[in-house]
Amino acid sequence: MDDYQGFIHNVKGKTGIDLALYKEAQMKRRLTSLRDKRGYADFSAYFQSMMKSQELFDEFLERMTINVSEFYRNPKRWEVLETKILPRLLESNKRLKIWSAACSTGEEPYTLAMILSKLVPSGSFSILATDLDKAILERAKSGIYTDRSMKDVPKDMLQKHFINDGMGYRVKDELKKMITFKQGNLLADRFDMNFDLIVCRNVMIYFTEEAKHDLYHKFSQSLRLDGVLFVGSTEQIFNPSEYAFDTEDTFFYRKKN
Numbered sequence: 001m002d003d004y005q006g007f008i009h010n011v012k013g014k015t016g017i018d019l020a021l022y023k024e025a026q027m028k029r030r031l032t033s034l035r036d037k038r039g040y041a042d043f044s045a046y047f048q049s050m051m052k053s054q055e056l057f058d059e060f061l062e063r064m065t066i067n068v069s070e071f072y073r074n075p076k077r078w079e080v081l082e083t084k085i086l087p088r089l090l091e092s093n094k095r096l097k098i099w100s101a102a103c104s105t106g107e108e109p110y111t112l113a114m115i116l117s118k119l120v121p122s123g124s125f126s127i128l129a130t131d132l133d134k135a136i137l138e139r140a141k142s143g144i145y146t147d148r149s150m151k152d153v154p155k156d157m158l159q160k161h162f163i164n165d166g167m168g169y170r171v172k173d174e175l176k177k178m179i180t181f182k183q184g185n186l187l188a189d190r191f192d193m194n195f196d197l198i199v200c201r202n203v204m205i206y207f208t209e210e211a212k213h214d215l216y217h218k219f220s221q222s223l224r225l226d227g228v229l230f231v232g233s234t235e236q237i238f239n240p241s242e243y244a245f246d247t248e249d250t251f252f253y254r255k256k257n
Contacts, residue, residue, distance in 0.1 A: 003042045007043035007044070014051065016142040019031075022135045061144070069104040069107040069108060071107045072111055072152040072154075078111065081115065081252075086115070086116065089226075089227075089228065094124060097194060097195050098127045098128070099128045099199070100112060101198060101219075103131050106143065109129035109140070109181075110179070112127055114153075114160075122178050125178075129181050129182070130182050131184065132186070143176055145162075145168055145170075150162070161174075191218050191219070193221075195227055197228050197230065198230070200219065200232075201230065201231055201233075202233075216245075227254070229245065230251060232251070236250075
């Protein structure tokens with residue numbers, strides 16, 4: 001087993017993150033650059049130091065993650081979801097069906113699960129979380145996060161749902177069980193139906209106008225009547241009625257007749 005393959009094996013054994021799921025040339029180049037910058041001659045020595053240093057481990061996690069995501073990203077919007085949108089949805093449906101589309105490394109669906117668990121028992125909702133990138137989904141399933149990514153997590157939620165194991169924060173199994181992670185292609189797949197809430201934030205900015213148009217139609221069709229699409233803070237829909245939406249609040253769109 002060569003030096004880099006040994007590193008892949010060790011990282012997976014210690015963290016559950018499988019670097020083999022990434023394109024090797026790209027990932028190896030990125031991590032070799034990081035290793036060299038830190039002054040290590042080989043990956044074996046780098047791994048040993050990384051397991052003893054929170055700073056090195058955090059830096060490694062952040063360098064290998066291409067997609068940027070955060071817990072409670074734009075906290076005020078999550079507050080609106082918790083205090084206004086979800087209570088209304090729960091009035092008409094006691095078991096909510098929710099989809100986190102393009103969930104990246106998992107912060108978004110875990111945030112959804114934390115908020116919902118405050119409002120209703122865990123059996124009262126289902127959360128589907130999808131992403132195109134299989135390796136990113138493995139990261140999400142592993143539920144390992146750096147101190148930095150926890151900056152907006154309320155203290156009570158941090159204590160209730162995470163374990164600080166000295167190498168960052170791990171999501172507790174009870175929270176993990178509330179989410180089904182699945183590979184999915186937004187631009188190609190047929191969508192499931194009758195969702196109460198679809199969350200698709202900070203991904204539409206990467207698509208063409210034509211692709212956005214098609215996706216908004218597909219999202220609308222996948223929502224039940226009065227269901228909600230929650231988008232990112234740079235992704236306001238300027239013509240919501242074209243997709244059978246009303247604006248319920250800033251960045252929240254309610255499906256109408």
